[in-house]
Amino acid sequence: MKTMWHYAMRQKGLLAINIVCVFGFIIIELGLPTLLAKMLDVGIVNSDFEYVKKMGTYMIATVLVGIVLYIGLAVVGARINTRLVQQMRNDMMENMQRFSHQEYEKLGISSLITRTTNDAFQVMTFMGMILRIGFITPFMFISSIVMIVRTSPSLTAFVIGALPFLLGGIIVIGKRSEPLSRLQQKNLDNINMILRENLTGLRVIRAFVNEKFEEKRFDRVNRDYTESSKKLFKLMASAQPAFFFLFNIVMVLVIWFGSVQIDGGNLEVGNLIAFIEYIFHALFSFLLFSTVFMMYPRAAVSAGRVQEVLDMEPSISSPENGVTETKTNGVLEFKDVSFAYPGNSESPVIRNVSFTANPGETVAFIGSTGSGKSTLIQLIPRFYDVSRGSILIDGVDVRDYDLSALRDKIGYIPQKALLFSGTIEDNLRYGKPDATEREMREAIDIAQATEFISQKEKGLEEPISEGGSNFSGGQKQRLAIARALIRKPAIYVFDDSFSALDYKTDATLRNRLKKETTESTVLIVAQRVSTIMHADKIVVLNEGDVVGIGTHHDLLKSCSIYYDIASSQLTEEELA
CATH class of the missing domain: 3.40.50.300 (P-loop containing nucleotide triphosphate hydrolases)
Structure with missing residues (x-):
């Protein structure tokens, strides 16, 4: 949670707007049942249609304001969320650029890719829920309980009695979901590793006619991921029907005993309808918050994996001064x-x-x-x-x-010549960003690359595929040499x-x-x-x-x- 809030708090202005929208939305949501109760118990009971019209106008205005606030909540939340994941990935990339070989070997390339993509996405998804549901539901629940107690203290016992069951279910599901989430992310690392090996080693696989073997190998890790995901999703899916079953029991009891109180003259119809609305908001808020709570272990696993990358100090670094x-x-x-x-x-x-x-x-x-x-x-x-x-x-x-x-x-030309996607010119400028065309021509001439570059349709603007796969080994080596020569180290x-x-x-x-x-x-x-x-x-x-x-x-x-x-x-x- 610390990691998530560290990035969210970088956008304090947007967070403040988000909170304002949350409080406004809650007031409007709970104000509607109150206005409805007054319309029924005062306007309709007394046949005061002017009062009914007045309350109806207030309700329409309340709905319109609520729509505006909810749209604002969605827009601000999305903006916070997208900036959050952008900054998180940038920070991870910045720290990874400082890693030595030792850190890459410790974490694994495939795992780093998963952490930068999937884990950051999981954190973003969870923060999206927090900014909307997580902020709204606690305040909505507390406000609803207050309104429930004010409306009918005698019926409040049914709501209070359901809470321990709901809370117990949330805790059980939360504890069981954390190890499953950790296993799921580990299995996703394995999928990325096998996939990466397959794509980079495609020619070797085909040369040894091992396509079926690799398919079985991938299927094995994919099945492991599927099984861990199924267990996690089944656990999460079981919560909603159980909560709705309990919710319906509470509603039936409230309507039954509320009807008895209306018959005895102890409760008005409008208040019962408002009470039902408050119960709906209270229990539904609790259900939504429980969903956030159950998602937390999964997000916490991802946030922990992200934080591990951010906290890892490179074993090789620049000394001070x-x-x-x-x-x-x-x-x-x-x-x-x-x-x-x-x-x-x-x-x-x-x-x-x-x-x-x-x-x-x-x-x-x-x-x-x-x-x-x-x-x-x-x-x-x-x-x-x-x-x-x-x-x-x-x-x-x-x-x-x-x-x-x-x-x-140092001008370093590695054993395996690596070119980056882009153009020939982009790769030459990788050695010297401000290189002139004359310097580039001189470097490729020394590297004996002039002939094959001149045969390319676009010359220096010829596109290079990922890893330089559209060039031969000798051509890649000569371009790598030219890239180092242009620096004049x-x-x-x-x-x-x-x-x-x-x-x-x-x-x-x-x-x-x-x-x-x-x-x-x-x-x-x-x-x-x-x-x-x-x-x-x-x-x-x-x-x-x-x-x-x-x-x-x-x-x-x-x-x-x-x-x-x-x-x-x-x-x-x-x-x-």
């Missing part, structure tokens, strides 16, 4: 760096790595699969923090930098970013890069020896340890692991 400027630009130094993934400190994946890279140098990393190459370079922009040792850029530990300033120094990090390129394009691109990055430090992770053999320095990794550092020719003589990798890819003449 972090460094933003340095005298040099691009000097990188690893000092005895070791790294183990969180929760697995006894098995470091990188151990005691030390090397230096200066502007104008190309430093390459090679090794068998799982040797720690990609992990090593992901420590530079602080996707992870080192477990021991330090990484210095321009003489400053990366942990002492302002995160934005640190990452501004101090340090380039290529994480196996040439793997989808043919040998000719690879060689041409690297030659152009050499000319354009004379003042920058270039780090290249690669599997192909031909990609890195001309690097100024090659770091050879094996199971997290550095087993050799040197040039291509030096390592062929001094490092057996490098020689084995090279001999499996190069001819004897190239090895000589």
Whole structure:
């Protein structure tokens, strides 16, 4: 509830209007039976048709004002609600942007999607009920009880006697609905996870002819969600008929004993009709409020999941007064760096790595699969923090930098080239928002992307599908490289970013890069020896340890692991 009101209270002006509409609506709703009672007991009984006309006019005016107030209540409530969920999702997104890999792994991508969409929607739905029903019903109930007692104290006992049964039913349903709501949301997380895997892995599924297996897998989690939802909805649905059954019993008793009192001259017909209206408002308000109360556990589960995202502090964050400027630009130094993934400190994946890279140098990393190459370079922009040792850029530990300033120094091209939906130009401007067309043309020319872009009907305005699915692997890699080049950073990090390129394009691109990055430090992770053999320095990794550092020719003589990798890819003449 704290989460919901935190966002609702940001709109105090609209809340005040909402409350005014609520009180006005209650006064009007309870005023109608009072006016009706006067019309019957004074006007009709005394055949005073002028009085009847007067009361009728008041009732019509009351109804019209009530309609206006109820419309106002609906409009203001909708505005509060939509702003609430907008701000909530914005705050969640803002905090998620600060998360490190550790937080994403802890919560799960699918769960974060569910929390941002479905859980936020559940909170919005509940707050919508609170702003209308939740505000109206308590005041309506109290006001109705007061009017009931004033109208006929003797008949009040039937209403009071029904309340413990209603209250008991609400408490039972509320307690039983919370675990069911939690299970339902967890099952929805599982549906999102399976669906996400199916959509992203569609080609693999088809290649292995596993469509039926995936259908059964999805059906299993979908059935779990269905079962938990059925139990929850059955529980909620059972409340309304039970309450109406009790409501009808009370009405029958009131009409029966009210008739007896009318016959004895102790109660007037108009008062009995008004009393019935007050009972209807009182018990119906209680029923509506019970619906809100029963919805609360479900909303509370969703609000708790949202709050967990909002409260989660990223394990990697900018220090206070972090460094933003340095005298040099691009000097990188690893000092005895070791790294183990969180929760697995006894098995470091990188151990005691030390090397230096200066502007104008190309430093390459090679090794068998799982040797720690990609992990090593992901420590530079602080996707992870080192477990021991330090990484210095321009003489400053990366942990002492302002995160934005640190990452501004780095042009990172990931192993899996990711493009965003939009156009080619949009993706290039992702690297530099104010890039000119000349800068974009220069970057795509260096990245060897000019030819295929010129063949596109719309050129730089060519639309890119989600994830760049309408481009080949090599095209995506070249666009990702161009996106980094346009920034002109101090340090380039290529994480196996040439793997989808043919040998000719690879060689041409690297030659152009050499000319354009004379003042920058270039780090290249690669599997192909031909990609890195001309690097100024090659770091050879094996199971997290550095087993050799040197040039291509030096390592062929001094490092057996490098020689084995090279001999499996190069001819004897190239090895000589």
